[in-house]
Amino acid sequence: METSCQILKIRNLTNKEGLLNVNKKFQDNGREFLPFVAEVPSPCAQDPLDNNGERTDCFLAGDSRSSEVLSLTTLHTIWLREHNRIAKALKKINNHWSAETVYQETRKIIGALHQIITLRDYVPKIIGSDAFDHYIGKYKAYNPLLDPTVSNVFSTAAFRFGHATVPPVLKRLDNMFEEKQNYSSVRLHEAFFSPWRLIKEGGLDPVIRGILVQPANVIDQDNLMTDELTEKLFVFNATGTFDLASLNLQRGRDHGLPGYNDWREFCGLHRLNTEGDLSTAISNANLIKKLLEIYKHPSNIDVWLGGLVEDILPRGRTGPLFACLIGKQMHALRDGDRFWWENEGIFTESQRSELAKHSLSRVMCDNSGVNEVPGDSFLLSQYPKDFISCDIISSMNLNVWKESNVQGMFHKR
Template sequence: ISNEILSIVANITGCVPLYNPPPCTNTCRDVKYRLITGACNNRNHPSWGASNTVLSRWLPPQYEDGISEPKGWNTDFLYNNFSLPPVREITNRIIHATNTAGQEESLYSHIIIEWGQYIDHDVAFTPQSVNKVKRIQGADCHCTTTNQDSCFPIKISTNDSLSQSGCVPFYRSLAACGTGDQSAIFGIPSITSPREQINALTSFIDASTVYGSTASVENKLRNHSSEEGLLKVNLQYSDHGREYMPFVDDMPSPCIQDPNAANDDRVECFFAGETRSNEVITLVAMHTLWVREHNRVAKSLKKLNPHWSSETTYQETRKIVGALHQIITIRDYIPKILGPSAFQKYVGNYQGYNENINPSISNIFSTAAFRFGHATIPPLIHRLDSTYREHPQYPSLLLHEVFFRPWRIIREGGLDPLIRGLLGKPAKLQTQQEIMTEELTEKLLVLSNNGSMDLASLNLQRGRDHGLPGYNDWREFCGLPRLNSSLDMHIAISDENITRKMIAMYGHPDNIDVWLGGLAEDLIPGGRTGPLFACLIGMQIGALRDGDWFWYENPNVFTPKQKQELEKHSLSRVICDNTGLTHTPPDSFLMAKYPEGFASCDNIPGMSLEAWKENLEEGESCGRPKKIENGDFVYCSQTLLIYFCYPGYRLEGPEKLSCQGNQWKTTQPPFCKDIDECSNLSSPPCHSSATCRNTLGSYKCICTDPYELAEDKRTCVDSGKLPRASIASIILVALLFLSWAAICWFLVCRGRKISFKTTADSNPGDDLKKSSIKIDCSTCDRMSLPLYPSMPLESQMVNSSI
């Protein structure tokens, strides 16, 4: 099917066109540095691990119609002769725990949770259906209580605190074009191509949280005016001289504002490589740390290698920062989650790159297994002073008080109190009795919803939306015994209270949602998950490592000396280098008591960037060639470089430049020409609901009133506001009425003494009301114009009888 037809289908149905990677090139730039989209990591399978590709399936999906309808879609559909219980009821009876009920973790600090969430946002994001899309079909999920189109509302009781309407809105994940209901349009039998969901991010652990997963996002994040390969920073605020991330371009942003600040004193959402960076201020802190680390490393590398171009400095820094994400994750984080036995079984020691392993994120990992961390989030966000006591000026906050509130960082002490709280306070221990705090089951804030949400119910509903097989199917997949009765349940879940509740609600162990079953299992020795999630997480992490050509341990990526230096680094070192903290635990994830468990930053090991210094021998360098506008170059060797253009531009002229006789040999340097993206009819950048306008190096999708751009910045959705033309009409009518009133006032006051009567008919059942006014010219300066003509006349004339 052609790209043009694919685009038309996507515009009509709302499905997501899958990323079609361009042919893989063998330029030194593309071989040396990973593409921002993740494409061409595997030259035989260029889409493996790339952004905007399908989540991989380790087991076939289970939809009620075999094609698209999620579990629980049809109320009369039975599973082992039982209906699936409503997800909100599962939350209330099994998952919900009060804020005071949770048990503190004895081994691990709060920051281990934040790293898990941060890395999850580095490898996976499944976009949801857009609300109120300006297209041929599509229900508004805010206004429906029935399962239709992209709406799969969460049913609740009428007295539930979340909503009084009997349901909570839920948007299904976007379907990949050519799957599910749309597959027949592509000539594919639906039964052979059930609904699939996409991963909008690169699957690899590559610091896409810092740099983005598309060329356009990366381009917006970079400071192209810098010769040091820096990322943009906030020009309005700083953290005691340290950098904040820039704000988003679209203002006003949806982030919640300080209620005590003036209306024009806003703190907007931060702009990062991943769109969820503002969800909670601790996540903002993690993102900010790595933007600072990038700029710190880039400045140091440029000093060591002044001949490097801005692009070389940027790409080498990006490569280092990505490697640090990998090291901290696989060396310091994952072994603590899986425990030593499961880590060795499913991950093990590095054996080298394996081109036959697909590193793409699996649906089960993204939608269930790696969401285990939600059960380890405590209800409080602590902010501590330099002695690791409660901060006298910035006290601790409940979780719901820090959702989408970046102003709390800028106006309440910056990163340091938050980082101390993450290091100095424990995580919540995942237990079978108190699975998830009420801050997440009753007070979760989602900007697309008007009220509070329940994260546990969202997780369960998302698993059904994606057609995830049940708990027992996944146990069998991992080589674990199936649990066929309530007695069998005790093999995996020792708490009789929770097994009794689960059987009472689900009827049979096969019916149990995999996310709940995995959470409820007894923790494995030395780990923080049960055996099922240890298997699923371990398998995915192993695939992310072994199927990544750019994994830091691959001998082709770093020199032995560089690899040795990288492995000296740690999250504690990153914190020391980028905050005002002078002491940290040697391992940030381990719970330590201050001050005896903390070490001076002077004694926290770190990498030496001298391993990246290039020593140019005299006579071997031609010096730096001239940089081209809207582009740059990368050295392939000391005698060869490659020119390229920034996104939105196309290179015109020779791509390669060689050094001969201490001179760069060129007849005419290349230049970068603007690309008119809007002329691309086969793959238009904007949804058909929007108008595309070309700009220099980019484009804009524009909506007609009363529509506005959705979160994808390419689709027009109903703004819910009156059209500007309607507003103008209202203003015009109001002005005409005021003019009429002014004329009447002038004519009335021309007489010496005039009286008149007005009579207003009452509504049925009301007494007839009459008003009488006498107006004298001497009183005209005290007469008010009728600003509210729709109100009963007597209401406007109170105390006006003269």
């Protein structure tokens, strides 16, 4: 969550269009990069072949981790561009709006798009459709009695299941979705805190194409995480490399998380007290033996590890425990938020209809040089058979935000 101080750093307060700051030094084939941080020299890696001593500092965004890996930086950047694209369009539609009004209305739209893309397109594929229906279901109304606070177990353990899905290589592909001759794919550790690679090695488009066709790792009970994360993780202000799995386990203990069985009971799942009990949730007998050798009893197992190694649910990417913890959290985030995009009075009916047309694929089309995308960018796709032209990807019509069409929705500015 950005603080007011961070917001002032990332906003462009010198224009009348409610824009976010962009990089003043470099462009990506005519499109914007994120701005650099003000505190220089920053700790981001530098091009080892640059003999001119020209620095490429860390990028600045609302999240301090935006330069952590190229794929994450790419997503931050396309959302920066999306904000500025929408803001400019809204200013043209409502030329009398102040910069502050444009900024706030654009921010409201961007927030809604994140809500839609996360709950509609992403979460059902993570926890499976059955768990989604059970824990989340269809939206009915805002529930003021529901606490939308992000829980300790969700942020510290359950949502970190994704660390086991990270592939060891970051693909970069040309416009034929083939390996680039000039800027080939890189090992993950070579992409940590290396914004120079985006600026000097082809920009966002090759990374976006790689994201669209590269599968996430399937969680493997025999080999949970790539050694790019367990042997070569780079952390600022520290010497050497780190093990992300160890950090996750230690973080859970630092946060005082109860053990695996306590969370299973919380979710209405059976406690697993014996080797035989564990075999009902984990099919890998060798893994069960290792767990019992280390932890002695299932109740001692750290919740992050226990949830991670459960057998995956049908049409999902997690086991029952993480499906529950993620599902409950997402339900609370949606129904406990009075500003949820579907709640009455937040947007008009016509605006909600237009917002629902948008997708991450559309955002990529509008803010990059990629002109062919999958209809659903969260599904594993093969090029060219699963790709369609950006010309036929649905997009929202911002004219429904014209003030004369939105009676009573806007307050005095």
